[in-house]
Amino acid sequence: MAQITLTDDRGHTHQFTQAPRRIVTLLPSLTETVCALDACDRLVGVDRYSNYPDSVNKLPKLGGLDDTQIETLVALRPDVVLLAPSSRVQDRLTALGLKVVVLETRSHADVKRLLLKVGQLLAVPDPLKVWQRIDAQVDAAAASLPPSSKGLTLYYEVDSAPYAAGESSFIGETLTRLGARNIVPASLGPFPKLNPEFVVRADPQVIMVAQRNAVNLAARPGWNNVRALRDKRVCVFPPEESEVMGRPGPRIGESAQWMARCLREVAAKPGSRNNNSSNTPAP
Template sequence: MRELLAALLCALLLPAHAVTVRDDLGKSVSFARPPQRIVSLLPSLSESVCALDACARLVAVDDYSNFPEAVRHLPHVGGIEDARVESIVALKPDLVLAPTSSRALPRLEALGLKVVALEPRTLADVRRVLLLLGPVLAARDGTQAWQAIEAELAQVAHSLPPAQRGARVYFEVSSAPYAASEASFIGELLARIGVRNVVPAALGPFPRLNPEFVVRADPDVVMLAEDEANAPLATRPGWQSLRAIRAGRVCRFTRAQADVLVRAGPRMAEGARLMVQCLAGGWRDGGAPR
């Protein structure tokens, strides 16, 4: 009888937590209790864990995760192509969050680790990841976290000066040049704040463009996510004639700002705010939006 009472007491004290989720590879993963030792192998997933108030449970992250500040001091265990599996195993995680494109996935699973593969690429994906991880982590409600993001995003969109609504924007993610099209997460943000992307969705999310494409598009504003010291944009063939170049409507984002902008994660409203600051007159060729 004493043993039965003890078992009943334990059952009452321990919260019920039987959760099964389906990841982006269609694999079902079950949890008997909230994971306490988490390894994240994608910056947007690391940020999602923190947005759900479970940052303290991260025991390692990928080489590019750098937000919030606490994440910088964790062990870094590689990236999509070179995740250090031995180091991950040694940390004894009860959950590994990995992108679907990670080459380490088969090996991590073969070694018996519980892996959830997620790779957010769109606004809908960000919402889905938060709603999926919320019950798994049992910290902050994923729906609540998403609603807070949506509310902030709506507020940011409302702050765009009316004169800038419908402005035609070219957003360059690297100087190859690779651009963010309408189909990308960045393109979705541009649409949400009320401006137009000159790169159509038909070209794919992040197409490599011939510089002549931008000349023909002749955008009102140019946004650059790369902060390296590039040659002046006017030296690119034909670019000296662009209205954005002639008027100085160019924003070069800092590396920290670019991290916010190019990650499909819970800081999307902050990324939208950077765009609005640029469009509201914060452009400085060679400098970040004020």
């Protein structure tokens, strides 16, 4: 096999005499990327938050961004460690002689780029077909929407601080492809912390929120007058869905389908209570 040369997102160039057979991933989206490329069997360890597909739950869990279990990781003798720029252990692992490939996903384009890059690293045939499947899922989700759902103004909350998913985030890109109008412009950044009054002034027609953040939305100052709350157009995603929706990886096609389901329901039942157990209105 020809030598593999790969430049990571720090600009570091790595050379491999053969495709890695023992892989550690320290980010759920990277774990899912490896598995989407049919290379789950090469994983020997993952971060504590990696939980999909189910087979990875049997692997050693090596901690998170701030508390990676370095000794345990080294003992696994990985051929490569895949991690995010935010991981604090990259320099330490490199100093210990491990090959550390730093990869970052912030957008749909990054998801496609990483599939191709990791596919190259793993010598996987035709990694582009994985992206084509994801892209087709997003297109199908958009095609499933009625004209009445197009152009609805929308607020997507990622944390009750509140932090929002703006137009420039991967979540925002999905919403744009579904025809929604994000109240948080790209100029504010991908996941800005907002003054709660910003949402009141923007008065979105639809709110999407994770179940853990949905308690007492209407009790926030001024929010009882927000159209989405007044008209019961609030989609509350259960943990198993909101977790996936927060990962910029191979399951953004599934996320698009859940978002489309929400938009179909609020468009079909304006002003009515949403009876779908997966998308029930906030209290």
